[in-house]
Amino acid sequence: MDFAFDARTEELRARLLAFMDDHVYAAEQTAHEQRARLASPWDTPQVVEDLKAEARRQGLWNLFLPDAEHGAGLTNLQYAPLAEITGRSPQLAPTATNCAAPDTGNMEVLAQFADEAQKKQWLQPLLAGEIRSAFAMTEPDVASSDATNITTRIERDGDEYVITGRKWYISGAMNPDCRIFIVMGKTDPDGEDIRRQQSMVLVPRDTPGVTVDRAMRVFGYEDHYHGGHAEVTFDHARVPVSNLIGEEGGGFAIAQARLGPGRIHHCMRLIGMAERAIELMCRRAVSRDAFGKSLAQQGVVHNWIADARVTVEQLRLLVLKTAWLMDTVGNRGAHTEIQAIKIATPRAVVGIIDRAIQLHGAGGVSQDFPLAELYAGARTLMIADGPDEVHQRSLARREIKKYL
Known part of the structure; x- marks a missing residue:
């Protein structure tokens, strides 16, 4: 392994360090002050939108995605030192550069496994920073450290899937800009292979039967910058079969x-x-x-x-x-x-x-x-x-x- 950063990494590091010094650190206190004046604590302070616009103007956008078609086309080794820099202000810098979880992982899923219609509807606005997303896997009633334990059901009914279950600590779900959930549940709960029982489906937030019940705190913090961590109920929520990501059993x-x-x-x-x-x-x-x-x-x-x-x-x-x-x-x-x-x-x-x-x-x-x-x-x-x-x-x- 060559321990030296290549020219592109060095150039991006220099630009990102300058962006942090010139814009991000100074915005930390401003963001807190603006949030205190918002109608809802889950709304995005204007200074965050300003940072996003500036980062995009400087080409410091979607750095995490190795797919050159959708992202910056960086390798993991090239992106690693950039992620370190944004970690110095984890509440602002990842969001400002559109490199914040859970959107990053969701965009990677969509880029790798979604069909063209799903990419157009959900990946493109996520890449543009126009919407946010959430990944719904963890459940309160089972040991979710073993993902085969999940109990949320995804049952087929004609041309629709019916989703029933309860999730919690679903990051980003309190943000009003969170428009889509990637939901993991069981389509074949009795299947012989316990790792082929699960599937993932796209569930729009405004789907009837989807309720964001409450914000879950982390050491007393509501983590507003990440859009909170919510408890979410899916009560016979229906989505088209076309909302399946990949194949049944591939979750x-x-x-x-x-x-x-x-x-x-x-x-x-x-x-x-x-x-x-x-x-x-x-x-x-x-x-x-x-x-x-x-x-x-x-x-x-x-x-x-x-x-x-x-x-x-x-x-x-x-x-x-x-x-x-x-x-x-x-x-x-x-x-x-x-x-x-x-x-x-x-x-x-x-x-x-x-x-x-x-x-x-x-x-x-x-x-x-x-x-x-x-x-x-x-x-x-x-x-x-x-x-x-x-x-x-x-x-x-x-x-x-x-x-x-």
């Missing part, structure tokens, strides 16, 4: 294809979050005195900052290796590394942010610094896209298999 495979790139995107953004926390730690350390000397002169603070730097450098190399493998041998060939970064990155970044909070004292848990929100986001990623323990189980089995 589990589509979900796996969706989650691979998503995990590396999350991990690179997490590294950006860690870098922001280290920067805040250092600035705080040199600006505060305690017990007769600067915090920057305290030995324990030295240890925290040094350990954080070592950890970030290790994580970055592992994630870049994973991106390179995904590009060269495919997601299957990089399976071990994808699981490794999903295990290692969130827990390590949680530790770094926790030390930054400690260094800031009461300020660290307040709304005056981004650290509390960063912590909530990082800690959540030890559960999202498969909890750590599931990845540990799978990775360990693969290691042990070599010796059987």
Whole structure:
């Protein structure tokens, strides 16, 4: 693996770093102030729309999508350092560049598996940033870490599918611009192959029988910038059979294809979050005195900052290796590394942010610094896209298999 970024990556990094410095960081406080004045907290502040327009004007748009027809045509290795930069302001930068979850994963699904009519109706407006979307898989009544457990039914009735079930923590669903759900449910609940029982269908938000019941909080946060995380009921909601994505029984495979790139995107953004926390730690350390000397002169603070730097450098190399493998041998060939970064990155970044909070004292848990929100986001990623323990189980089995 060549550790140097190519010319295109360097050029995009320079432009994105300038965009962050010139526009994004200054907009963080403005976005909070504007949101407080909105009629609904789920509406989008004007400054976010302004950022989107500026990012698009600068060509910093849809960077995540490797499909050159629809996106920037970047490889995973090229996009990884860009995702890291946007992770420094996870509430604004991914949305501003149209690289925010869950839309990114949904656009990847549509680009890879949707038919032309579905792409025209849903992918094109998502690519243009005109609408938002949600991915409805997790359920409150089963252990959704095992996706074969899902109970939502997708039953065929003539030329329609009837969807019945309850989902929760459906990211983006509170946003009024969320117009489409990709819903995973069972079309063949009694099928012999438990990984062929599931299918995915497109369900417009305004479909009769679809109810967004409530916003789910994350450590007390409603996560307005991602459009919230909702509990959603599907009560005999009907959609045309043409809304099926791919084929019946293909839902589990589509979900796996969706989650691979998503995990590396999350991990690179997490590294950006860690870098922001280290920067805040250092600035705080040199600006505060305690017990007769600067915090920057305290030995324990030295240890925290040094350990954080070592950890970030290790994580970055592992994630870049994973991106390179995904590009060269495919997601299957990089399976071990994808699981490794999903295990290692969130827990390590949680530790770094926790030390930054400690260094800031009461300020660290307040709304005056981004650290509390960063912590909530990082800690959540030890559960999202498969909890750590599931990845540990799978990775360990693969290691042990070599010796059987």
